[in-house]
Amino acid sequence: MAMFFLLAYMGLFTRLKYSVTRTVLILSASFAVTTVFDFIFIYHTSGGIFYLLSTLLTFLILTGTELLISRSKNFHSVFTVLCATDFILPGNIVCYIVFNRTNDIFSSILLQIAVQFVFLFFLVKFVSIYYKENDNDSIGWKSICLVPFLFYLSITCLTVWPMNLIEYPSAMPGVIILFALMFVTFTCGMRMYARRGMKQKQDMSLVFLAEYSDRIKNESAKVNEMSMKIEEMNSAMLAVTSEILNLLDNEHYDDIRTIISAIRSDSRLMVAERKCANTSINSVILEVEEYAKRAGVSIAYNLNVPERLGAIEFEYAVFVERLLNMAVKSCCQFYTKQLTVSMYPSGAWMNIEMKTRFPEIDSSNDNDKDDRSEELLKKISESVDCSLSVPELSAFTKKYEVQTSVQVKMGVIITEFNVRIN
Structure with missing residues (x-):
């Protein structure tokens, strides 16, 4: 169940390279492979060292899966997998504690699903859009990849190995504080990226607006030049029409044709050149x-x-x-x-x-x-x-x-x- 929510987190927090159907198939294949490792290293072996080995191999498989389905191939993908592994920890620990106290696997899993679903709903609704918008910032994600890893390592050491939360329940306050710190850090980090993204959009809009403003100025100058030519032509037309009338009275038709040809040439110069309809x-x-x-x-x-x-x-x-x-x-x-x-x-x-x-x-x-x-x-x-x-x-x-x-x-x-x- 934890792996299901982890893969769901990866899919929802990634700008997908493939269609939804193909992505689901890839995530399902990853689910099957990691399940095999769970059985080999956890159910058929014992000891915390095997748990850590299984965790490391699972992380490598998940990272490969994320790089496969994601459009961006940088540390954003690694950070997504690290955050996904942190994301499933609260539900896992709640399920683990309830099962050891009640020995009721059904209730434990239902509670785990409820905890993970609430967390996932909140993160998707309020955080994912800002997270995916900044996936190309490879330098920024690289610099903070250590944060979710250290959270995972700290919580694992307090709850699984070398310290077991069931045997040492006094560690629970520290675990809760770490979860709260992880939540606050992640939320504040996403807000910081969101503000930076908004600033970049504003800067982009200002640059485009400035360039478009320059173009409008050029167009305005051309329109003014055209208007001046039209005014000159209007003034000239008054004199030309008088001249044409005089020539008509005297039946000088060749001179009239010459004048009309000149007017037509000037009119063509006034027509704006069109390369396309837009x-x-x-x-x-x-x-x-x-x-x-x-x-x-x-x-x-x-x-x-x-x-x-x-x-x-x-x-x-x-x-x-x-x-x-x-x-x-x-x-x-x-x-x-x-x-x-x-x-x-x-x-x-x-x-x-x-x-x-x-x-x-x-x-x-x-x-x-x-x-x-x-x-x-x-x-x-x-x-x-x-x-x-x-x-x-x-x-x-x-x-x-x-x-x-x-x-x-x-x-x-x-x-x-x-x-x-x-």
Whole structure:
């Protein structure tokens, strides 16, 4: 029963890599393997040393299970397993004491289930959301992994080996105090992470807002420039219409055609260029295109962006601008001047695909092509990871589950970004 709740804790406090069904199957397999170790080391042997050996092997199995089902592969997974082992201790001890006093296994297990269920419900409702949001902070989790381990070790030494709680009931106050300290430490720690997470979100929002504000200023300047041109044209039109009337009276039709042609040309200049239906993304594309022209990079677009992207639109526009600027810089860095950008929706995702052919791959012979492709692939992957590690972009990729991939096909480097928009 303790192992059931321990695995349930792991599943509920982990951002799952697989579907729920597949995760349950993996946890069930882990349950079966740890059950075998329980029978071998506890029921067929005796002594506290075998209990500790069983605990160590079980911990290694559970850590492997957590790394398998979790999206993050860092000390957050180790910390989750350590906290899960601490989480089941209160129910285990209550069950152990009640059974030794009453010899009623049914009542003991029911009480254990009640204690673990109440604890699990409280933790899932008030703590798990903050816990899972900060799973990528590998340095932070590494620094506090020792805390749950020391709690487990202290309580085990007071209740199982070398001191047994049944034989030494005077240790109970110390055990209760340790449980209270463990609970307070865990809750306060999660609140601290929650506050830090909120601050990171606020910082990210401020950065996005500042960038979007700059874009609005640029758009406003363009609108003002357009308005001034329209006013000039209105003033000119009054004079032109008078001139046309005079020419009509004198039947100078060729001169009238010349004037009308000039007016039509000026009118075309007033029409804003459209790359896609979405206004925010269109604005971003036009700005990046100007930057690319200055850098000597030619960009071909294949855009199918919905007119509205909902609440994500403003953050997504900034994200797209960062990606395109990064792509232009990479083109300059690797001496390629052609870039193809495609954007299209796919179900709940918005896909961004960038393609470019590198001259050094084309110019190399067949023997060197693979080596050069691998080297370029590594460099570009590192460049992408470095760009997305900026705090506000890192928060965006986490919030919208951005999936990235870099690959080489027929000498063309293809970089893809898939963003969840629904």
